[in-house]
Amino acid sequence: MQLTLEHVGKTVGPEVHLYPLSLSPVPGAVTVLLGATQAGKTSLMRIMAGLDGATSGRVSVDGRDVTRASVRERNVAMVYQQFVNYPSMTVAQNIASPLKLRGEKDIERRVRELAERLHIDPFLERLPAELSGGQQQRVALARALAKRAPLMLLDEPLVNLDYKLREELRDELTALFASGDSTVVYATTEPGEALLLGGHTAVMDAGELLQYGPTAEVFHAPQSIRVARAFSDPPMNLLPAEAVEGGVRLAGGDIWPVVLPVGAPRQLVLGLRAGALRPQAREGDVTVPGQVELAEIAGSDTFVHLRSPVGELVAQLTGVHNLNLGAPLTLHLDPRQVFLFDAAGPLLRPAARSANGGRG
Incomplete structure (x- = not known):
């Protein structure tokens, strides 16, 4: 799936959340949005998802204009910083929910496969509140993967986990994304996370897109002091x-x-x-x-x-x-x-x- 943003900008009243920018994430690969808090990463992802509208510019998918299309009209999976799961459903029911919506067959087998990949298969009959933070985030990730959306958006999904869990999940995500089943856009404040995930990186600061390219190239040849500051830890x-x-x-x-x-x-x-x-x-x-x-x-x-x-x-x-x-x-x-x-x-x-x- 080819997502393309052309001169997309976002203002709320007198405040500029995003200055006009153009970006085309590589299909089937990982694009990291790297920048400090309030760099504009979440605003950009919400426009990609259709949760918010852009004030200016155009969003297209495979050449089709979706600028005004709502999130329900787009095939997108999104994982947030917080552990967003259905609290009254078991882990198995959470993961199965997008499969049932699509009317898939053999749902139980698919749920177990995803749970095993994310090491939460022992907890399938538990409620999310009975799990640790890391396990709850794994449930949210499993549900997003179950959707098999061509575009997966992850907004700092590991930020609320402790260091050890972040390291563990980051390694697992890198392996999961390597399949190339989805175009992945991953927001983070951590340069080290961008380097580990590889792919391409878009460096953002104060609502501006400063540089975009293969992650190693951006790291080794930052185009400005602002990019170098953002991509050094x-x-x-x-x-x-x-x-x-x-x-x-x-x-x-x-x-x-x-x-x-x-x-x-x-x-x-x-x-x-x-x-x-x-x-x-x-x-x-x-x-x-x-x-x-x-x-x-x-x-x-x-x-x-x-x-x-x-x-x-x-x-x-x-x-x-x-x-x-x-x-x-x-x-x-x-x-x-x-x-x-x-x-x-x-x-x-x-x-x-x-x-x-x-x-x-």
Whole structure:
């Protein structure tokens, strides 16, 4: 199914919820809507579903104009942040409801297949209120999958689950979406979730569509500082700099041997992802001395806030590092892993891709 949005915008009174945008999710694949809260993701999904009308523009499905078509006239499945299930129905009855509406045969077998795929088959005779939050969301997902809709919309479906459940369900969803049975649009605030789901990503901010393309391309070549901010967790380090002979001069007078593109302006902003900073030195590295302001261990990584001559930096170090506040710490980076932005925002040169994949 080919969903196409052409110059679609949404205003409510004096407030702009969506500036006019055009987007065509890839049929049978996953498109991630990535952006902070109030970026416009939910407004866009509601227009896709037919729950809300667009103020301007056109929505079409396989070339047919559905701009004014209601949600009942569209074959769409939607999963929300909250666990939306029929409270008086058992798990089995919840999953079976769209199958019965379509008059399908062998409903019991289909319900059990979906329940097994989502690991909720032991709970088929229970009511949703008797399940945990993660199990309730699995029921909602199973019901959406049972609908076999050509368009599936998921609005931050894992946001209310704890970390372990999010990880578990995210992996399962990635496998479920790989079948290509539906065009999937998935909204999230988490860059890591977009990278794990793959497919294509549309980066949104304050009601604007900033960039759309294959997820890896958008991550490695953000077109602007706004995109880089939205697609970096921890936030990308952004350092004002000046183009000089031999590279760039940063605050404190340090000169880094960063290769400048032809015609680069004098005033620049350097972008540096937290994972590009390392405690180990390699040939050709730039050295960044500093003091530890904060160190947090999260899983198998250590996040360090460093005060350095070039500015405040956040580093994501692999492994567990026991660092004392105020202690000196020297980090290193490959200058090729620096993003170069015009001071006005546009990307001038992406960073070289690191050997450790998405972290650079």
